[in-house]
Amino acid sequence: MNRKMNKLASIFRSIHPKYWLYDFVKFTWIPILYLTQPPKIKYCNKEGKMPRIRGRAVVISNHTWWMDPVTLILTFWKRRLHALAAVEVLGPSKLARWIRKRMLFVDVDRTKLDIRSFNNCVDLLRNDQCLLVFPEGRFVFDDEMQPFKGGTAWRALQTGAPVDPVYIFGLYKCFRPIRMAIGDPIDVRSIIDGAPDAEKIQKLNELMYARVHDLKTQLLSDIPQKEIDELAAFKAAKRAALAAKAEARARAWKEAQKKGTV
Numbered sequence: 001m002n003r004k005m006n007k008l009a010s011i012f013r014s015i016h017p018k019y020w021l022y023d024f025v026k027f028t029w030i031p032i033l034y035l036t037q038p039p040k041i042k043y044c045n046k047e048g049k050m051p052r053i054r055g056r057a058v059v060i061s062n063h064t065w066w067m068d069p070v071t072l073i074l075t076f077w078k079r080r081l082h083a084l085a086a087v088e089v090l091g092p093s094k095l096a097r098w099i100r101k102r103m104l105f106v107d108v109d110r111t112k113l114d115i116r117s118f119n120n121c122v123d124l125l126r127n128d129q130c131l132l133v134f135p136e137g138r139f140v141f142d143d144e145m146q147p148f149k150g151g152t153a154w155r156a157l158q159t160g161a162p163v164d165p166v167y168i169f170g171l172y173k174c175f176r177p178i179r180m181a182i183g184d185p186i187d188v189r190s191i192i193d194g195a196p197d198a199e200k201i202q203k204l205n206e207l208m209y210a211r212v213h214d215l216k217t218q219l220l221s222d223i224p225q226k227e228i229d230e231l232a233a234f235k236a237a238k239r240a241a242l243a244a245k246a247e248a249r250a251r252a253w254k255e256a257q258k259k260g261t262v
Contacts, residue, residue, distance in 0.1 A: 019080060021102040026077055033074050033178075040177035041075070044218050045184040053079050056125045056161040057185070060152060060208060062145055062216070063134035064170035064235070071168060071178055072132055081132040082106050082124050084117070110137070118151065125159035135208065141238040145213060153204040157196035160189045163208055167215035169223060171231045179223060181215040 016023075033039065043049055053059075059081060061072060069083045085105040090096035100107060106124070108117040121131055133155075135148035156163050163186040169179040186207060192200045220228065 019102075019104070021099075022080060022104055025103065026073060029070065030074050030077060033071070036174050037172065037176060037178045039071070039075060040179045042179070042181040042219055042222060044181050044215055051164060051182065051185065053130060053164065053185075055128045056130070056159060057164055058125070058131045058133060058152060058156050058161050059164045059166060060133050060135050060212065061166040061168055061180075062170075062212060063136050063139055064141070064168065065139065065172055067172045068134065068168055068170060069132060071180070072166065075166075075180070076130070079130045080104060081130050082121075083132040084108055084121065084134070086110050106131070118155070121155050122158055125155060125161045131155065131161070135205075139238075141235040141242070143232065143235070145209070145216070148205050148209050150201045150205055153201045153208065154196055156186075156188045157192060157200055157204060162187055163204075165208065165211040165215060167212050167219055169219055169227075169231065171227055171234070173230075176227075179219060179227075181219040183211055183215050186211060 041050070045051060053076065057079075059072060059076060061068060069081075069085070073081050073083070082104045083106065085100065085107065087107045087109050089105065090099060106117060106120055108114050124131060133152045135152040136146045137149045138146075140146050152163075155161070165183045165186065167181045172178065186204075188204065191207070192204055194200070
């Protein structure tokens with residue numbers, strides 16, 4: 001009983017006025033998540049349980065839907081995760097910018113090499129914060145994972161932050177479990193020492209991809225074929241929708257060229 005009370009007290013002590021919106025959303029959504037889409041986690045690490053993240057860390061995962069960051073923020077609820085997110089998330093309004101800031105999003109402009117975003121991430125890690133990154137850089141509706149961008153490896157090498165790999169099986173349906181696998185952290189400094197360069201970034205990138213892909217293989221072996229087929233159908237529908245949008249944009253562009261409006 002005393003242990004439970006101490007744990008509860010430590011949670012409330014961790015609440016800070018600066019992070020009131022983040023903490024409110026987190027502690028409000030946790031019971032909702034467990035009631036509607038209870039997480040089913042496969043621990044593929046040595047401890048066989050939820051890893052305790054101390055100090056700086058980079059949590060990485062595949063990316064299939066907008067619920068992925070929410071799921072990971074609630075899964076790693078003992079730490080505040082600063083999620084790397086495109087500037088267009090929630091829109092360009094002042095309210096959207098205010099929400100992104102209070103929810104600890106780190107804005108990144110995907111249309112250019114965003115040095116400011118890189119520096120913000122490095123500063124957070126050097127201050128022993130946790131960063132949440134989807135190294136594929138976008139939603140992936142293909143059956144195979146896409147190659148990882150080099151930015152995540154660069155940040156980890158620059159700061160020596162361990163990388164915690166996660167794979168999410170993103171079938172988000174009410175009263176269906178959210179399945180994920182969590183692996184052992186990658187101790188960056190023990191594998192690749194020294195200042196980051198192109199060769200080291202590529203080496204760490206390949207290692208991170210291999211770790212997440214291995215989690216995928218282990219997780220899929222436990223998932224019923226029916227759920228795998230449902231997710232495949234969902235991805236196929238999203239691919240078709242994206243192709244239709246791209247075709248519509250191409251037609252609109254051609255018509256605009258004919259009219260001389262572009």
